[in-house]
Amino acid sequence: MTFTTREFPLPGLWALHSYYTLYPYAPDGSGRILVAGCDLASQTVKVLVLDRNGRVQHQFGKVPATASFWHTGLWQSWSPDARFVYYQDGTLKAPKVVRHELSSGNQVVVNADLEGIPPSGEPGISCPHGMLYAAGYGDDVYKPQDAPVPFQARDDHGISSVTFDPPQEKLVLSVRQILQQHPQRDRILAADAQVRQQYGDDDGVTLMAYCVRWNPAGDRFLFYFGNHVAAPKLRGEPKLGWVFTADRAMKSIHLALDVSAGRRGVHWGWQPDGERLIGYGSHPDDPARMCLSEVRFDGSDYRMLSEHRSGGHPSVSPADDDLIVTDEGIPGGGAVVFISRKTGTEVGRVPLKKFIGDHEPPGRNALRVCHHPVFNQTGDRVLCNSLPGPDATLVEISL
Numbered sequence: 447m448t449f450t451t452r453e454f455p456l457p458g459l460w461a462l463h464s465y466y467t468l469y470p471y472a473p474d475g476s477g478r479i480l481v482a483g484c485d486l487a488s489q490t491v492k493v494l495v496l497d498r499n500g501r502v503q504h505q506f507g508k509v510p511a512t513a514s515f516w517h518t519g520l521w522q523s524w525s526p527d528a529r530f531v532y533y534q535d536g537t538l539k540a541p542k543v544v545r546h547e548l549s550s551g552n553q554v555v556v557n558a559d560l561e562g563i564p565p566s567g568e569p570g571i572s573c574p575h576g577m578l579y580a581a582g583y584g585d586d587v588y589k590p591q592d593a594p595v596p597f598q599a600r601d602d603h604g605i606s607s608v609t610f611d612p613p614q615e616k617l618v619l620s621v622r623q624i625l626q627q628h629p630q631r632d633r634i635l636a637a638d639a640q641v642r643q644q645y646g647d648d649d650g651v652t653l654m655a656y657c658v659r660w661n662p663a664g665d666r667f668l669f670y671f672g673n674h675v676a677a678p679k680l681r682g683e684p685k686l687g688w689v690f691t692a693d694r695a696m697k698s699i700h701l702a703l704d705v706s707a708g709r710r711g712v713h714w715g716w717q718p719d720g721e722r723l724i725g726y727g728s729h730p731d732d733p734a735r736m737c738l739s740e741v742r743f744d745g746s747d748y749r750m751l752s753e754h755r756s757g758g759h760p761s762v763s764p765a766d767d768d769l770i771v772t773d774e775g776i777p778g779g780g781a782v783v784f785i786s787r788k789t790g791t792e793v794g795r796v797p798l799k800k801f802i803g804d805h806e807p808p809g810r811n812a813l814r815v816c817h818h819p820v821f822n823q824t825g826d827r828v829l830c831n832s833l834p835g836p837d838a839t840l841v842e843i844s845l
Contacts, residue, residue: 454481456839461840462519463831463840464482464523465518468521468523471823471829475823477498479495481840482494491515492505492508513810516810516814520535521560525563529549530548532562538576538594539576540594543558559576559615565660566660568608569607570609571608571658574593574606578656578657582675585810586679586808600621601620602620605618605655619655621654629701654674659714660716663720665694666716666743668690668691691723708733708734710726710735711726712736713725713758714727718767723743726755736755738790754790756783758773758817762787763825764821764825765824767787768786770784771819776797779800780800781798796843798830800815800833817831818830828842
């Protein structure tokens with residue numbers, strides 16, 4: 447494959463698009479791009495709407511930079527009609543979601559968390575993002591005091607509905623309810639008993655629901671459930687993790703993947719058909735090895751797509767079911783990689799700068815980015831994050 451690339455520099459701003467599971471390109475076909483940019487001196491972030499040539503059309507917001515920003519921006523996302531932009535405000539412990547109307551500048555603020563509005567529009571469905579960071583995401587430090595809700599208050603956190611008319615957040619599926627209907631409930635309760643024996647009757651496994659990700663139609667989402675990152679390492683908890691899928695009304699919930707101890711799995715998202723997931727999972731020949739894989743939303747038809755095992759952020763072109771894009775770290779930087787589904791082999795590569803210095807620094811900070819490659823809606827361009835100098839910059843790859 448051959449490519450052309452171009453940068454969208456924003457002088458004085460450390461800028462990136464949001465997560466690779468959210469389209470940064472406007473859904474109206476205008477080519478506009480949604481970006482979040484930080485002034486490093488003031489450590490404040492704003493949202494910007496760029497035209498297809500990278501010129502700023504709108505800018506708004508004044509949000510304090512948190513650890514989350516350096517990874518996923520402000521989770522800025524488009525409404526289905528491109529009338530509104532949604533973005534995160536506040537802090538990880540006390541989050542807010544803002545709905546900004548582009549034509550008028552009118553805003554609605556909700557005391558809630560939201561990792562992007564669904565492609566089908568309001569209401570939003572979300573888990574408290576701050577729980578993930580309190581559990582050690584990004585820095586492997588377990589800090590339960592930073593959680594927006596205590597981990598063991600299992601009736602008070604889980605999956606919530608976020609509305610803007612009226613502005614409110616409502617818990618609709620708690621961690622305890624997920625546990626009660628979990629197919630491996632006995633396994634979790636046994637782990638609970640093990641942890642309580644060590645830490646006391648008021649403690650238990652660091653269970654949470656996290657990482658809501660929508661399919662392109664917005665009629666199904668996936669979420670993770672388990673004890674992420676630091677708790678198994680620092681507290682000796684048995685590592686527990688599953689990927690579930692649900693319909694929008696949460697009437698039909700399926701266990702799609704087990705990524706508990708002894709099994710690998712990371713960065714699962716939807717394919718364009720809205721039926722299959724793609725991510726890095728356990729190798730069919732050895733569950734402890736990782737490979738690029740897919741599975742249906744109901745947990746059936748798991749199979750390896752490629753031996754590629756970077757653990758990056760894979761997705762499939764909406765215009766070509768054979769074409770997969772992902773990313774990886776390489777000595778001195780990173781790369782965006784294109785893979786053929788049919789052969790499982792690499793068919794193209796674009797090296798990009800990923801960090802400042804000789805080695806990639808740990809944690810979420812201004813010295814590193816994740817490329818997070820994402821196709822546009824027509825599959826002829828891929829937008830990525832890059833760090834060629836002190837300021838992160840968007841890079842667009844044209845196929």
